Structures are given as structure tokens and as C-alpha cells.
Amino acid sequence: MTNDFDKLFERARRDLIGFDPLFSLLLDDKRYKTVGVDGYPPYNIEKLDDEHWLITVALAGFTSNDIDITVEDRKLTLTSKQQTEAEATRNYLHKGIAKRSFERRFILADDVEVKRACLQDGLLSIELERIIPESKKPRKIEIAS
Incomplete structure (x- = not known):
């Protein structure tokens, strides 16, 4: 299509x-x-300035032990682990907070690096920064006379 x-x-x-x-x-x-066609988990990507971005992922009910964050070949991948046995044995009358396995991928530009990740109040924040190598920075060429 x-x-x-x-x-x-x-x-x-x-x-x-x-x-x-x-x-x-x-x-x-x-x-x-992008994996996760159903839109789970929901996320925002915020451009802070020309060199910094912030990805915020809504992960209510998750702990940092439930989430894996990896970067390989410019792919930032977020994955959840399977439910624990304690979670599976709970007797819910209503379960409206989704805590299911997921995988979400983001493609990073060549010079963009993950600086930090933090899970607080059900929101996973991932800070990204463009690090331009010295070889790619503009430099002034002196003209000999």
C-alpha cells in the first residue's frame, strides 16, 4: 500500500x-x-534545541527492572520483559493499566547519542544529544601568501 x-x-x-x-x-x-503498530506504549518526541531531543514514554506500572534500553546500529530499542510470576498470580477484579510486553524502535542519526534515561512517575525520559566529531566540524583554512 x-x-x-x-x-x-x-x-x-x-x-x-x-x-x-x-x-x-x-x-x-x-x-x-517502528514496531508497536498498536501505538503501545504511547510516546512523545520533543526537540529541545538543534542538538538535543527528549523522548518520553508512558509506562505506568513498570519499574526500571521491567524495561531494557539498547542502542545498536543507530537503532534505539525499548523492550519490556515478560510479566513476573507475582503479577500473573494476582486476582484483578478490573485491570485497566496495561503492563504487557512491547518493543518500540527509534532510528537515530549518525551523530546522535543517548545521554541518559530516567523512569519517574510512570514516564520514561530518554535524553538524546547530537555529538559532532571534530572531523565533521567546520574549520577555517588559512590562506598562505
């Missing part, structure tokens, strides 16, 4: 040379698609 965005990127792919990895990420590569 294609939409207008897919058509736009497909057209741009034909006209722009050297951007193939970017277009592969956006259109083709299933490894980079």
Missing part, C-alpha cells in the same frame, strides 16, 4: 544522487520500521 508520501520519496529517489541509504531507511528496510 502506497500513499502520497511514498510517491514523493520514490520520485525524489530518482532525482537525488547519493541519498540511497536515506531512502532505503524511509521506504524499503523493514528492520527500521
Whole structure:
């Protein structure tokens, strides 16, 4: 199934040379698609400035031991662990707080790093920062006379 965005990127792919990895990420590569189609857990991505972002994930009822955060090949992956035996043996009359397994992936740009993660009041906050290596920073070239 294609939409207008897919058509736009497909057209741009034909006209722009050297951007193939970017277009592969956006259109083709299933490894980079967001997992968690049902929208669970809900999250926000906030741009703090040009070099900093904050991902906030709603995880009511979870503890830091229930969540794994990994970064591999520019993929930030959040996963929950299976329910504990104590959770499975509880006798709920109504269970409205979802505490289920999930996996959520985010793609990070080359120079973006995870600086910190904190779980407080049911919200997981992940701070991201762009770290530009010295080799990529602009430098002034002196002109010899």
C-alpha cells in the first residue's frame, strides 16, 4: 500500500544522487520500521534545541527492572520483559493499566547519542544529544601568501 508520501520519496529517489541509504531507511528496510503498530506504549518526541531531543514514554506500572534500553546500529530499542510470576498470580477484579510486553524502535542519526534515561512517575525520559566529531566540524583554512 502506497500513499502520497511514498510517491514523493520514490520520485525524489530518482532525482537525488547519493541519498540511497536515506531512502532505503524511509521506504524499503523493514528492520527500521517502528514496531508497536498498536501505538503501545504511547510516546512523545520533543526537540529541545538543534542538538538535543527528549523522548518520553508512558509506562505506568513498570519499574526500571521491567524495561531494557539498547542502542545498536543507530537503532534505539525499548523492550519490556515478560510479566513476573507475582503479577500473573494476582486476582484483578478490573485491570485497566496495561503492563504487557512491547518493543518500540527509534532510528537515530549518525551523530546522535543517548545521554541518559530516567523512569519517574510512570514516564520514561530518554535524553538524546547530537555529538559532532571534530572531523565533521567546520574549520577555517588559512590562506598562505
